[in-house]
Amino acid sequence: MSYTEDYGLDSFTRSRILVLLHLEDSRGEKATDILRINKEMRFFQHLTKKTQIDFSHFKLGDVSDEIRETIDDFEESGLIEQNNRGKYALTEEGEEAEKEVQRTDISPKEKDLLKFSKDTLNDLSDDELLGFMYFLLPETAEHSRVIDRINKNKEKIVKSLYEKGKISAKTAADWTGTTKREILDRFGIQIGM
């Protein structure tokens, strides 16, 4: 017997969620909440240009029933647990199962893209997270109940994402309908080492 057989980890969604929960974000934190799991998996899907997971445009943008069911099932099976801040993290058994998935079922490129997705989104505020997804994939805001607030604060959100290094000046320009040069002047040129 193996974890893959015991917990149905040959499913694309289940195995990728397990790896996502194992990865650290840019602050070194692994735990994350259900909203971020949905958005990180949606961004991952966008990066891979594949559509293995069904997402519906809902009140806070794209969410997936399959992801919700997987999280409930993993919690019931003891692979993950929820902390007092509502964030999910792998249990010891979950970490063991994840090792098996990494050995057998996921390519290094996919793992890099999951890591990139978590690094990009996991430490954002809720409005930055939703703004990022709505500006990147406008169709996902179709039934959003917060899109007006997000759009009203678009400049502020985009500036914050740029300052945090989550998006380039070019992306900031595209999202605010201006040029890269204008963004560099408006938001300030970042000087690095």
Place this chain on the structure above:
Amino acid sequence: MKIVFDSSSLILLVEKLNLRETLTKCASSGNVLIIPEKVLSEFREKNDEPGTLTYIKQTFKIEKIENCADLSVFLDEDSGEISVASIGKALKERNEEYLCIIDEKYGHKIFNSLGLETKGTIGLLLLLKDRGILTNQDLKEIRAKIEKSDFRITKEHLDKLG
């Protein structure tokens, strides 16, 4: 060494800090300063002054390059950054000595994750000091200019200039 510049570092060095003489010295010390065509067009969006353009064409090698398709997952296909990364990747594959200069946090992070030799403008200035092209006094004067500007820089990075 081949040094490939992104648009924000070009704007900083040529326009905002006016380090044209330093770049000329750098180019005449055996280095090849490169900007992709896309970076030049981003620069020219707000500065199309003929004298500046002549200076850039005399000092930099303007390269036209086909972008690496696999970089478009992380970098916008129609951006200067992807051209800089594509040139850097090609130089790396040819085992040439090179350096990509990119200041934006996002681009810097992506270039590092791609394994490209990368520095920001401060890193480049320190390298030019090590190679005798800039003096400690030059760095202090540059620091003073940066302090008076609205550039976004951490105190830690600024302090590296002395």
